Amino acid sequence: MNCNSSSLLEPLNLTTIDDDCKTLIFDFFEWEDLLSLADTSKKLYAAACGVYRRKYGKGRLHIISEIQRGSFVQPDVDVDDRGKALKLLRNFGHLVSHLFFSTYKGRYEPVEFVFLIENYLAEYCSKTLKHLELTHPPMILFKEIRNPFINIENIDLHGYQAPICEFPFSSVFPNLNLLQIWFSCFSEEFTPICIPQMKKLSLFGGRIHQRSELNVNRATNFEENEIKEMLRLNPQLEELKLNLYSIKDIIFQDLSLPNLKRLSPTMHFNSNIKNADRYHFENVIDFNLPFHKITNIPFTFSQLERFEYSCFEDKTIKPYVLEFISENKYLKSVILTNVWDGINSLFPILTELNHIEEVSVETTLYEIPSSTWNLIPELFSQIQSLKKFTLWISRIRNFSEKIKNATQNRNPRCVWSKDGGKFGSDLKLTWLRS
Structure with a gap:
């Protein structure tokens, strides 16, 4: 062995050591360090991606402000810094499967940042994202999309006030299975739509606090008609969860949901309904009735x-x-x-x-x-x-x-x-x- 070999005196270089050594070293790093490495060179980028995938393999990413922290699915990575959020999507967006992005119409984040986040989602996450949660009406995500999100199965829209009829769910999310909408209030612009591929629907909220006292009765009827029409347009539903305290059970009258298997309603029930007038579901096998003060159960089932x-x-x-x-x-x-x-x-x-x-x-x-x-x-x-x-x-x-x-x-x-x-x-x- 030649001890004077110049190769022994050469300093170690991360870009030249083998991939196994890179992985062993990178395993000690957190996601912020992996981000820095990913931007250094293509060789380090590949190794950093491999370690990120292994350490944060469930791909659950939260990009949030000071609100709602800890309220939703526990993330693998939680990013508050705007620059790091964009950098993470650019480098590791193809590894993100669940994204929760929290902002209320730019109140906590600049409109420009929201615009960039949605562009990055479309560019880097469209093939891998499976679950999307937003607390703001999307600016461009549903309207000006270039590539459909082919793997998204679940969408949660929190604090929602925008008319969903503007969003082309069928073309942008062709494999959508579950849509959850958490209304802060109903809007006069809300128009029910058909989403043929959707199998599960959950609606929460439905308060009428933005309407005048003189308009309360009309507003309640308006909401009930909207919800009933939304259900009528989607007879393919297999699972339905309604947590709508201002809505009456009359929405189930003469409603046909032949494929429905699971039902969980929270609403105003008619305490005087007769047995012969109860709402019947032929194929429901799972019925959940939470937190009600009622005197009867106005539903009948054939196969529960x-x-x-x-x-x-x-x-x-x-x-x-x-x-x-x-x-x-x-x-x-x-x-x-x-x-x-x-x-x-x-x-x-x-x-x-x-x-x-x-x-x-x-x-x-x-x-x-x-x-x-x-x-x-x-x-x-x-x-x-x-x-x-x-x-x-x-x-x-x-x-x-x-x-x-x-x-x-x-x-x-x-x-x-x-x-x-x-x-x-x-x-x-x-x-x-x-």
Whole structure:
């Protein structure tokens, strides 16, 4: 070996070392450092892209201001600096799959910056972006697009006031599956549209605070007509979520959604509706009714398999809820939350269901009646189809004693965990058929 070789004295150069060495070194860098490397040379760019893909592989990017931080999907990269945001899209935009861009019509960001972000999205992210969330009406993204976003499946529009009829969803997002719109208010310019490829629709808000008091009734009717027309124009929908407190359930009257499989409505329900006039859905299998103060459930189903209901307003399992469960003989799963009382009244109804497989009850009681602890194991001998019963308990007393008693049975066997749980409860007990 020639120790005097000049090659031994040459300084190391990142551009000349092999790719494996580059990767080992770059693994210590954060995304800001990778951005700097990517701009240095083509060789370093390729290595930086590889490391970025591995470290931030889910591709969830937030470009946000001081608002809404932490409110949405946890990002892999969170960028506040405008220059870095543009630089990241330019270098790693082809690796971004989920983008949340927050600004309210330039109130927090200059219009020029919004314009550049949308241009960069169109240029660098059109082939890889799958989920897009915006808190502002797009300036050019939907109107002057050069390349369609062929992989986008989900679009969330927050605080929305612009007329969606102006946006060519079908041509720009040919594979759109889910559209979620969070209205800050309804606009007189809102015009329902048909989006043939859309399978899931979620609408939230629908307040009328921008209209005069004298115009409230007309405005409410206006909103109901718009929503109903939006649904009528999209009979292909398979999933529908409506969280519209100012809208009445009359929008379902004479409405045909033959492909609908999942329904979750939050709105004003008619408490005087007759059984014969209830809204019927032939193919819905999943029905979620959250946070309602009602006296009946104005829906009927032919093939319902899953029912989720919140007793938040009533605190107890009301007779109309039990009646609804009883009349849906094909139910496989029943989930009841915010239950304060009446758990035992559920058990006789469950024995009427020949297909029930899973039951979940979340309660805020300090004390669970001893009869409840005994009835749960008995259900498994009475209902042969039952596979799982979950009890979520908040603020339970005599914790150790309850666990000891519950876990004595071997069939069904009971397992437990003490943590936040699905509903923020302190204790989760699950009975499983052996």
